[in-house]
Amino acid sequence: MTADAGLEALADRAALVLLYHGAWTTPPTELAGGLHNVPPVVMRSQLAAVGRHFEWVDVDTLAAMSDPRGYAAVTFDDGYRSVFDEALPVFEALDVPITVYLNGAVFEGRVFxxxxxxxxxxxxxxxxxxxxxxxxxxxxxxxxxxxxxxxxxxxxxxxxxxxxxxxxRAAAPPPRYCVDDVDDLPRHDLVAYGNHGHHHYVMSSLDAAQQAAEVDRTARLLERLRGGRLSRWFSVPFGDARDFDAATTAVIEAAGYRGVLLSRGRVHDRPRRLHGAGSVERFMPTDSPLAFWPGALA
Ligand SMILES: [Zn+2]
Missing domain, CATH: 1.10.720 (Transcription Termination Factor Rho, Rna-binding Domain; Chain A, Domain 1)
Structure with missing residues (x-):
């Protein structure tokens, strides 16, 4: 099945919420091993293919749909500088909205x-x-x-x-690859921001008070983004079912979030509940221009 035939068939039965991280043409050496990176030129061909068969919306719009089939959305997690330095022109050229989920601690001087x-x-x-x-x-x-x-x-x-x-080790401090100044986050018609936990810790590894701090501290920081659109969905760090629990759900609901974004390599067919929270499935394209959805079409 060609990529286009696969996407056409998929659009009849599901939505596609893409999740990207790094967007470097050439990732920094010290990040390269273990980083999920898709170069902008590859991203562009992926987006063009998806856009031939799906209608782009922002992820909050898609998440609210009872029948999201045929819609697609793009999210970025972790707020790497390359999203704005390298990828944003691609999204401008294709007029595709993105939502970027941030970890507040990096804006307080912490390294991710x-x-x-x-x-x-x-x-x-x-x-x-x-x-x-x-x-x-x-x-x-x-x-x-x-x-x-x-x-x-x-x-x-x-x-x-x-x-x-x-x-x-008396090593030089690790380089800072994430945007770490709120003023460096562009206010842009195509860009919204969201909460990805304060330190990107595994939520289910923390006690309830630590979980509440992870959600609330970054929520407060995001409120300082005057004029920036904010997502009402919480992007679960690491994004699997085991990475959050019922305590996380209670904390995000108390903070006014509508549910969670996951990262399990799945397409989103309809709203489902996980640990009591509404959830949206996301899919991470690989850095291959064409075969970027292994398994999702099976
Ligand atoms: Zn992340």
Missing amino acids: WRDKVRLVQNRGWVDAFERFADNVPRIPGRRFYRYTKDPGTNSARVDAELDRFLAS
Whole structure:
């Protein structure tokens, strides 16, 4: 089946909510391993193909539909600079709206903790970290990148150990690849912003008070974006069913959010509930121009 035939068939039975992260033509070396990156030129061909068969709307509009078949939306998580520096012109050229989900802690001087994980990995320091961090349990059969985001291990503790480790190496501070100044977030007709948790911690690894802080601190920061459109949906860090729980649902509802955005490599056929929250399925295209939806059409 060609890409176009597959998308045409898909539009009859589902909506497509795309999830992108990095949008670098050439990702920074220290991020490249373990980063989900789609170069803008590839993104453009993907969007053109989707746009031949789906009608673009923003994700909040799509999420409110009882029958969203034939609609598509684009989301970005983590707020990497490349979204604005490299990808935005593509969305302007195609007139496609995007919603960018942010982690408030980076606007308070923190480095995105998963970039620290990637830094340790890409500098070949995993063994050294594991000797150093007696506070972060290893999980047999799981590599460093995976066990550090396990819901059974409090993400805040892993983040603190990463800071302690990097300080012990007297390494230069990790480079900051996310937009970290609110004034650098463009107010743009095609761009809306949303909440992706304050530190991008695994919500289900935290207690209820920590979860509430993760949601509320970034919600308050987003309210400072005067003139910027805000999404009423919470993008769950890591985006799988195990990454949040009923406590998360209670916290986001109390904060006025309508539900959660997931990342499970699925198409969105209709609103469904998960852990008591309304949920929207999202799909991460790979960096391949044509075969970018493996499995989704099966
Ligand atoms: Zn994320």
